[in-house]
Amino acid sequence: MRSVIKGLGVAVPDEILTNEDLEKMLDTTDEWITQRTGIKTRHKAPPHVSTSDLAVEASQKALKEAGLDKRDLDMIICATASPDTLLPATACWVQAKLDVPGIPVFDISAACSGFLYSMTIADQFVRTGTYKNVLVIGAELLSRIANWEDRSTCVLFGDGAGAAVIGEGKEGDSRRILGAKLHADGAFAEFLWIPAGGATTPLTKEGLEKGLNKVVMRGNELFKVAVRHMTDVVFELLEELGVNSEEIDWVVPHQANVRILQSLAKRLKISWDRVVVTIDHHGNTSAASIPLALHEAIEDGRIKKGQKVLFVSFGGGLTWGSCLVEW
Numbered sequence: 001m002r003s004v005i006k007g008l009g010v011a012v013p014d015e016i017l018t019n020e021d022l023e024k025m026l027d028t029t030d031e032w033i034t035q036r037t038g039i040k041t042r043h044k045a046p047p048h049v050s051t052s053d054l055a056v057e058a059s060q061k062a063l064k065e066a067g068l069d070k071r072d073l074d075m076i077i078c079a080t081a082s083p084d085t086l087l088p089a090t091a092c093w094v095q096a097k098l099d100v101p102g103i104p105v106f107d108i109s110a111a112c113s114g115f116l117y118s119m120t121i122a123d124q125f126v127r128t129g130t131y132k133n134v135l136v137i138g139a140e141l142l143s144r145i146a147n148w149e150d151r152s153t154c155v156l157f158g159d160g161a162g163a164a165v166i167g168e169g170k171e172g173d174s175r176r177i178l179g180a181k182l183h184a185d186g187a188f189a190e191f192l193w194i195p196a197g198g199a200t201t202p203l204t205k206e207g208l209e210k211g212l213n214k215v216v217m218r219g220n221e222l223f224k225v226a227v228r229h230m231t232d233v234v235f236e237l238l239e240e241l242g243v244n245s246e247e248i249d250w251v252v253p254h255q256a257n258v259r260i261l262q263s264l265a266k267r268l269k270i271s272w273d274r275v276v277v278t279i280d281h282h283g284n285t286s287a288a289s290i291p292l293a294l295h296e297a298i299e300d301g302r303i304k305k306g307q308k309v310l311f312v313s314f315g316g317g318l319t320w321g322s323c324l325v326e327w
């Protein structure tokens with residue numbers, strides 16, 4: 001049995017923060033941000049909006065597209081690096097807001113690879129026949145965990161959410177998950193992390209003043225490993241599935257930096273016009289970036305039935321992975 005993506009939904013806040021807006025807040029320029037990252041604008045949520053609010057909006061749209069009722073859901077997995085609260089899981093807040101009591105729900109903490117980790121877990125539950133419909137969410141309010149005094153990181157991030165219902169597929173169904181590969185290497189945890197606010201280093205007044213409750217990133221070092229790991233995991237997956245990179249119609253990668261994506265496409269020998277790029281208007285939305293990009297390429301007609309769509313991600317942890325879907 002294969003799992004299929006029965007429905008997909010996204011949500012982004014209305015407010016848009018441009019590079020020109022950032023020029024007024026920080027010692028930066030539109031030119032630097034565009035050249036180094038490819039980002040022009042990103043969405044930013046107002047203070048009253050929670051990560052779970054965006055997650056719920058995306059989930060309701062995904063359920064509607066799937067033609068399912070919320071009572072059809074058997075489980076909810078929420079991938080986020082910017083949870084509503086450390087305890088309980090954001091998935092619990094989503095569950096309460098969706099009003100689907102009783103089913104198991106949990107968060108996945110795998111940074112930008114969170115959506116692929118969650119999809120892969122859902123795929124296992126569906127393929128073993130344990131569950132019929134699993135709601136998978138990637139939702140982030142990265143504007144809340146960005147250090148707005150650190151110009152090398154805060155310009156990168158955006159807010160948004162994407163959700164998919166992964167369910168039992170029947171013979172001949174489209175949007176079939178063909179396979180996935182996941183990896184991690186915790187030895188590099190401090191390449192991208194939030195140093196304080198957990199049990200190891202509880203947040204103190206001093207930590208707060210130093211911004212240790214916000215994202216700290218070693219961007220240069222990450223850049224180099226990101227390209228290598230993403231390339232390797234794609235070839236690993238394609239080899240296992242017996243698929244040639246020339247057969248890939250679309251690559252929908254995690255949107256961290258346009259230069260990373262260009263290097264990736266080159267190494268995979270996949271032409272640039274087959275890569276879905278939304279970083280210019282979304283920024284890096286971590287776990288939400290793949291479903292946001294996927295949704296856009298479906299809506300504008302680029303991704304068509306029967307095409308092979310490759311997802312690939314890399315993020316804090318370090319975590320990385322890839323997944324192939326026949327649309």
Ligand code: ACO
Nearest residue numbers: 028032036111112151152219220222223256257286315316
């Ligand atoms: N505006 C102007 N100048 C800046 C800015 C800014 N916003 N930020 C940094 N600079 C300066 C630096 O201070 C430095 O100046 P110096 O040479 O005088 O010291 C110079 O620009 C170069 O800085 P670098 O950090 O070397 O710039 P780099 O080209 O590496 O770009 C970036 C930085 C965009 C962060 C890049 O390294 C990157 O994208 N890395 C990968 C990030 C990634 O993949 N993350 C993992 C996924 S994200 C996740 O999991 C949530």
